[in-house]
Amino acid sequence: MIAKHSPEPWKVLQHYSQGIYDGQIIVDAEGWNVCNLWHNNHTDDKPLIERCEANGQLIGAAPDLLSFVIEYLWAEHGEIMEGHEASCLSKEQLQDKARTVIAKATRKKNNHF
Numbered sequence: 001m002i003a004k005h006s007p008e009p010w011k012v013l014q015h016y017s018q019g020i021y022d023g024q025i026i027v028d029a030e031g032w033n034v035c036n037l038w039h040n041n042h043t044d045d046k047p048l049i050e051r052c053e054a055n056g057q058l059i060g061a062a063p064d065l066l067s068f069v070i071e072y073l074w075a076e077h078g079e080i081m082e083g084h085e086a087s088c089l090s091k092e093q094l095q096d097k098a099r100t101v102i103a104k105a106t107r108k109k110n111n112h113f
Contacts (some may be wrong), residue, residue, distance in 0.1 A: 004105055005063065006028035006060075007029040007030060008064070008067075009026050009027055009029055009062035009063065009064070010025050010026050010029070010059075010060045010061075010062070010063055012026050012029060012056045012057055013026075014024075015036075015038075022038060023036065023037050023052060024036070024037045024056035025036035025041055025062050026053065028053065034059070035056075037052050037055055037056050037059075038052075039052045041104055044058075048066050054106070057106060057107060058105050058106075061101060061104040061105035064103060064104055065101055066092075067101075068098060068101045071089055071094065071097065072094060075090075075091070075094055076094075
């Protein structure tokens, strides 16, 4: 199965309304909206804002996570997913890619919309 999701990479951008940070927008490589994550722009609920930001990072990393899993299946089990090319990554390269993808899925960025 060939992936039909929006083209990667996806970016997580902070959204401001009237100068107040009120959520995040995830856009694809062409700048099209993939997802919006809003929180009450007048909230003092830091855990809610942090959860919204963490969800945005995870959603933004989804194509990279999918790519890693496909490469892992090929490298470790010889499985080639339909519509995807086989990868020739070493175990060390797979480990490095895993760390990179996990970092992307869990870090905060200061991109602005």
